[in-house]
Amino acid sequence: MRCACLPLESLLAPWMSLRRTEEAESLPEVPEVYRARYSALPAAQPLPPLLVLALSQASPGVPVRREQAFRRSRTNFPNHFLHSASQGQDALGEAVYYFEADGEGVVQRVFVFWPLGVLLEGPPNFCHGGCGASLLDDAFGAFTNTRLRSMGLSGQAVTAYLHVDYKAPTPLPGAAVCAATLDRVEGRKVFVRGELLVQKPDGTLQASMEANALFVELKEGFASMKK
Numbered sequence: 001m002r003c004a005c006l007p008l009e010s011l012l013a014p015w016m017s018l019r020r021t022e023e024a025e026s027l028p029e030v031p032e033v034y035r036a037r038y039s040a041l042p043a044a045q046p047l048p049p050l051l052v053l054a055l056s057q058a059s060p061g062v063p064v065r066r067e068q069a070f071r072r073s074r075t076n077f078p079n080h081f082l083h084s085a086s087q088g089q090d091a092l093g094e095a096v097y098y099f100e101a102d103g104e105g106v107v108q109r110v111f112v113f114w115p116l117g118v119l120l121e122g123p124p125n126f127c128h129g130g131c132g133a134s135l136l137d138d139a140f141g142a143f144t145n146t147r148l149r150s151m152g153l154s155g156q157a158v159t160a161y162l163h164v165d166y167k168a169p170t171p172l173p174g175a176a177v178c179a180a181t182l183d184r185v186e187g188r189k190v191f192v193r194g195e196l197l198v199q200k201p202d203g204t205l206q207a208s209m210e211a212n213a214l215f216v217e218l219k220e221g222f223a224s225m226k227k
């Protein structure tokens with residue numbers, strides 16, 4: 001029987017080696033809700049197969065739309081822990097964010113693809129748990145703040161807590177997709193849940209981590225945060 005598994009090279013290349021030489025390239029305009037943090041994918045950059053697999057599993061039969069996929073604007077965040085400091089050939093590759101919104105344009109889910117290099121190791125040959133938690137926190141933050149902006153709110157919420165359950169080791173080198181969605185809202189409190197998905201040798205996806213978090217919308221925005 002043929003294995004449905006995606007070959008490792010197709011998971012990692014070309015995303016692991018993508019460098020930001022394309023910053024100067026003219027890219028399609030990004031809708032206002034996403035523009036503060038994200039830019040469009042360069043025309044030559046295909047959607048990662050693992051992301052497409054996760055999307056088709058989450059919403060069977062729903063077409064994957066390239067214009068819903070973005071990368072983080074590194075120009076705006078040159079010191080970001082995940083999008084700058086931890087990037088490297090054998091560390092984190094470049095993330096691809098895929099946002100889903102409802103008919104009113106309110107963001108309902110995000111899927112974030114990450115190439116994972118060998119330098120992210122915790123247990124031998126597997127991803128460090130703190131790294132996985134950071135990726136989930138990033139996806140949850142991306143979901144919460146973009147959702148808030150899509151509702152005409154501040155989009156300035158921070159993590160109050162993040163609870164992670166480690167269900168299975170996350171292999172390196174490899175790739176993962178963080179999926180995040182809304183649990184519930186109570187005033188300024190936004191409860192989010194999601195998982196980190198990896199591909200098993202038989203080609204199916206499994207959640208190697210499950211998480212839930214509380215984000216709190218800041219009363220006076222990021223500018224009010226004091227050192």
Ligand SMILES: CCCCC/C=C\C/C=C\C/C=C\C/C=C\CCCC(=O)SCCNC(=O)CCNC(=O)[C@H](O)C(C)(C)COP(=O)(O)OP(=O)(O)OC[C@H]1O[C@@H](n2cnc3c(N)ncnc32)[C@H](O)[C@@H]1OP(=O)(O)O
Binds near residue numbers: 138157161219
């Ligand atoms: C953090 C970087 C920001 C600076 C960035 C500047 C510009 C950036 C531009 C773009 C940035 C891009 C991304 C940034 C966004 C997300 C990044 C990813 C996520 C992170 O990596 S972000 C870093 C880690 N994050 C923190 O650094 C937070 C430190 N913390 C605080 O800043 C306060 O602690 C805060 C604001 C959370 C609450 O403070 P507060 O004064 O606004 O509100 P208050 O304390 O009253 O809580 C209100 C209600 O939440 C309940 N509540 C609070 N905490 C709870 C807990 N732990 N468990 C259960 N319930 C809790 C209370 O019980 C109450 O509930 P109720 O209303 O029902 O009584």
